[in-house]
Amino acid sequence: MQYIVQKFGGTSVGTIERIDNVAKIINSEVNNSKKVIAIVSAMSGETNRLEELVKNTSPIYDGREYDVIVSTGENVTAGLLALKLQNLGVPARSWVSWQIPITTTDMHSNARILDIDSKNINKKFDEGMKVAVVAGFQGVSNEKRITTLGRGGSDTSAVALAAVFGAERCDIFTDVEGIFTTDPRIVNGAKKLDRIAYEEMLELSSLGAKVLHTRSVELAMRYNVQLQVLSSFKEKKGTIVCREDEMLESRIISGIACSKDEAKITLVGVRDKPGVAAAIFGPLSESGINVDMIIQNVSENETTDITFSCPQSEVIRAEKAIKAASGKKQISYKNYIIDTHVAKVSIVGIGMRSHTGIAKKMFEALATENINILVISTSEIKISILLEQKYMELAVQILHDAFELAKL
Amino acid sequence: MQYIVQKFGGTSVGTIERIDNVAKIINSEVNNSKKVIAIVSAMSGETNRLEELVKNTSPIYDGREYDVIVSTGENVTAGLLALKLQNLGVPARSWVSWQIPITTTDMHSNARILDIDSKNINKKFDEGMKVAVVAGFQGVSNEKRITTLGRGGSDTSAVALAAVFGAERCDIFTDVEGIFTTDPRIVNGAKKLDRIAYEEMLELSSLGAKVLHTRSVELAMRYNVQLQVLSSFKEKKGTIVCREDEMLESRIISGIACSKDEAKITLVGVRDKPGVAAAIFGPLSESGINVDMIIQNVSENETTDITFSCPQSEVIRAEKAIKAASGKKQISYKNYIIDTHVAKVSIVGIGMRSHTGIAKKMFEALATENINILVISTSEIKISILLEQKYMELAVQILHDAFELAKL
Numbered sequence: 001m002q003y004i005v006q007k008f009g010g011t012s013v014g015t016i017e018r019i020d021n022v023a024k025i026i027n028s029e030v031n032n033s034k035k036v037i038a039i040v041s042a043m044s045g046e047t048n049r050l051e052e053l054v055k056n057t058s059p060i061y062d063g064r065e066y067d068v069i070v071s072t073g074e075n076v077t078a079g080l081l082a083l084k085l086q087n088l089g090v091p092a093r094s095w096v097s098w099q100i101p102i103t104t105t106d107m108h109s110n111a112r113i114l115d116i117d118s119k120n121i122n123k124k125f126d127e128g129m130k131v132a133v134v135a136g137f138q139g140v141s142n143e144k145r146i147t148t149l150g151r152g153g154s155d156t157s158a159v160a161l162a163a164v165f166g167a168e169r170c171d172i173f174t175d176v177e178g179i180f181t182t183d184p185r186i187v188n189g190a191k192k193l194d195r196i197a198y199e200e201m202l203e204l205s206s207l208g209a210k211v212l213h214t215r216s217v218e219l220a221m222r223y224n225v226q227l228q229v230l231s232s233f234k235e236k237k238g239t240i241v242c243r244e245d246e247m248l249e250s251r252i253i254s255g256i257a258c259s260k261d262e263a264k265i266t267l268v269g270v271r272d273k274p275g276v277a278a279a280i281f282g283p284l285s286e287s288g289i290n291v292d293m294i295i296q297n298v299s300e301n302e303t304t305d306i307t308f309s310c311p312q313s314e315v316i317r318a319e320k321a322i323k324a325a326s327g328k329k330q331i332s333y334k335n336y337i338i339d340t341h342v343a344k345v346s347i348v349g350i351g352m353r354s355h356t357g358i359a360k361k362m363f364e365a366l367a368t369e370n371i372n373i374l375v376i377s378t379s380e381i382k383i384s385i386l387l388e389q390k391y392m393e394l395a396v397q398i399l400h401d402a403f404e405l406a407k408l
Numbered sequence: 409m410q411y412i413v414q415k416f417g418g419t420s421v422g423t424i425e426r427i428d429n430v431a432k433i434i435n436s437e438v439n440n441s442k443k444v445i446a447i448v449s450a451m452s453g454e455t456n457r458l459e460e461l462v463k464n465t466s467p468i469y470d471g472r473e474y475d476v477i478v479s480t481g482e483n484v485t486a487g488l489l490a491l492k493l494q495n496l497g498v499p500a501r502s503w504v505s506w507q508i509p510i511t512t513t514d515m516h517s518n519a520r521i522l523d524i525d526s527k528n529i530n531k532k533f534d535e536g537m538k539v540a541v542v543a544g545f546q547g548v549s550n551e552k553r554i555t556t557l558g559r560g561g562s563d564t565s566a567v568a569l570a571a572v573f574g575a576e577r578c579d580i581f582t583d584v585e586g587i588f589t590t591d592p593r594i595v596n597g598a599k600k601l602d603r604i605a606y607e608e609m610l611e612l613s614s615l616g617a618k619v620l621h622t623r624s625v626e627l628a629m630r631y632n633v634q635l636q637v638l639s640s641f642k643e644k645k646g647t648i649v650c651r652e653d654e655m656l657e658s659r660i661i662s663g664i665a666c667s668k669d670e671a672k673i674t675l676v677g678v679r680d681k682p683g684v685a686a687a688i689f690g691p692l693s694e695s696g697i698n699v700d701m702i703i704q705n706v707s708e709n710e711t712t713d714i715t716f717s718c719p720q721s722e723v724i725r726a727e728k729a730i731k732a733a734s735g736k737k738q739i740s741y742k743n744y745i746i747d748t749h750v751a752k753v754s755i756v757g758i759g760m761r762s763h764t765g766i767a768k769k770m771f772e773a774l775a776t777e778n779i780n781i782l783v784i785s786t787s788e789i790k791i792s793i794l795l796e797q798k799y800m801e802l803a804v805q806i807l808h809d810a811f812e813l814a815k816l
Contacts, residue, residue, distance in 0.1 A: 016461070016464050016465050053424070053484065054487075057427065057488045057495075060495050065501070068490075068504065069484050069488065073480075075476055075480050076461065076476075076477050078476065079474070080461060080465045080473075082470070082476075083462065083465045083473050084465055086470055093473070094476050096554070098506060144507055145507070
């Protein structure tokens with residue numbers, strides 16, 4: 001008998017009625033003689049409510065206590081879904097992480113899964129259980145403390161369980177119908193993709209597409225877990241995330257991602273000499289700043305400007321780190337400029353590897369509308385640009401047209 | 409260094425501000441160089457909210473899933489209080505039941521504590537932890553499933569921890585100032601008791617005084633844990649629950665309890681022969697009905713009437729059990745009468761053992777106001793009567809005066 005892993009996000013289990021619907025989706029797999037491992041998120045709004053409680057309780061942040069508190073939302077959904085399934089006559093029970101156990105690192109609130117033991121769950125399958133309802137997003141450290149995997153971490157719980165159990169399929173149920181060429185709220189003609197390669201999905205998730213937790217895609221790629229992203233509200237095929245060689249059609253660009261959670265910081269008048277970049281980005285990295293794009297102007301005299309981008313939420317910390325480091329000789333600078341009115345737009349596609357002229361086509365399309373590019377960064381399968389925030393939607397539309405994504 | 413156990417009920421931790429207040433109460437014990445074990449309930453309203461979710465999810469009741477869901481409220485409070493304590497500079501951490509562990513029976517939603525391991529908590533005390541914040545109300549079964557101890561069960565968690573750690577004191581913080589001679593909402597002159605004996609408290613809890621979980625008093629008595637019931641909102645001595653020989657003053661009656669959660673069921677025309685009571689109360693007991701008072705009328709011919717009382721919430725089940733059993737010859741009856749407009753009033757005092765005439769005094773006092781007594785039951789230290797519900801408050805007032813409890 002085959003295992004199926006199905007993950008249901010917060011909106012999919014947002015009300016008792018929706019949990020009922022989820023139970024029916026699972027039941028149809030049970031009727032196909034599958035052993036189902038269902039991973040659930042907290043009911044929508046619950047994690048935010050719990051985070052708010054934490055925030056209002058103390059300015060001191062202790063990830064260990066945060067995890068104890070915030071992980072309770074998933075426990076509640078797991079219990080409720082198990083009850084709904086029992087109500088349909090399906091032998092089901094809830095599993096919280098320490099009961100399996102799912103062992104993680106002790107990096108609280110952002111832990112990584114180290115190991116999943118399949119023994120306890122399999123024993124219950126052998127005894128007649130048909131569905132294991134697993135509370136997502138959480139684990140337990142070697143210190144026997146509760147951990148969480150970061151917001152969206154239930155996707156990662158699902159993929160890891162699919163890998164360990166060798167599941168036939170890993171369905172990620174959410175409130176959208178699949179992965180689109182771009183955000184349909186921005187581009188009317190955005191098209192749902194039938195398939196997308198792991199590498200592309202990984203870039204899109206990292207670049208602001210919120211459908212899948214980035215680490216879940218990494219994990220799926222590493223263990224070759226075929227994912228399907230689909231809606232729990234409509235009976236419709238979703239998007240399959242798979243190996244490049246399992247793609248049916250070839251295309252150059254698969255999707256366009258965009259994000260307003262960007263800030264641009266420029267250090268003006270930095271001394272231009274070897275080691276200066278390390279001197280700047282060392283302290284930033286130590287402060288946990290996710291520096292994304294970096295450019296250094298051509299030096300005209302002894303000094304230069306260095307510009308980098310990071311998430312808006314990290315600007316205050318970044319500023320602090322820069323100021324603290326400025327005392328040291330090597331990274332003296334005249335002043336710094338912070339611009340939070342920027343956005344990032346990225347085009348992603350594995351076809352870039354074998355096609356040239358993509359960047360040119362991108363820049364030309366933007367130039368026709370006089371959109372100024374502030375920073376550029378590229379990888380093998382993506383090109384990202386930073387631009388003024390007010391042009392973000394326009395840029396996405398132009399690029400969606402230019403690469404004819406509506407025709408995919 | 410001595411251990412202190414402090415338990416904080418739902419209203420005491422009902423808001424972030426109140427949790428702050430609780431942290432300060434605990435901190436003053438830490439400043440006295442005590443090791444504190446703090447047991448917390450869910451924030452007021454939270455357990456009801458979770459129970460409501462369970463009720464709305466499924467008509468099928470599975471205590472195992474109920475416990476997974478409902479126990480989360482205590483986990484949240486434990487984490488929040490640990491954060492508040494850290495904020496005051498107190499090294500504190502939360503403990504959920506499986507981390508300690510607190511092992512219980514597998515009677516889900518009404519489990520009993522089998523064992524508490526002090527090793528893990530003590531190890532952390534040795535490493536510098538000053539406060540162990542323990543999620544109350546819950547445990548873990550030998551099957552490694554989460555259990556709960558029944559509503560009010562955090563009191564029992566506290567007493568059990570106090571027993572295991574040999575705590576110097578076990579303070580039960582609540583929203584009232586202590587144990588009163590009777591409900592102050594009914595009798596203006598109700599007086600707070602300085603001390604009360606375990607046996608008296610046990611009777612009062614069983615009889616409807618909601619201040620302490622009945623099992624917590626049993627446990628305190630068995631392990632000789634001195635309890636103090638006091639308010640978390642006022643800095644005032646509470647009521648000490650202790651051994652009879654630790655009572656400073658002697659008195660005959662300590663308190664009057666009353667409860668409207670009573671129903672009276674009369675089986676009319678029951679065949680009067682040996683074994684008939686067993687035949688009736690056997691099936692009721694198997695259905696989990698808590699039969700309280702029982703009277704059997706003197707038989708005038710071959711049949712008799714049997715009357716018993718039980719909590720109102722159990723009437724439907726009791727009726728079902730009676731009907732199901734009526735097919736069997738031995739408990740044939742003509743008909744049955746259910747009366748839910750009754751109440752129970754009880755006087756309790758260890759002095760009854762050595763004083764006579766208490767019952768006479770009680771009945772005479774009620775007779776002067778023409779209050780009719782429906783059923784009587786007694787134990788060594790209490791006399792309970794069932795009466796028409798509308799007279800309950802009046803009866804309590806009369807008895808409070810008759811036994812001069814305001815002068816205690």
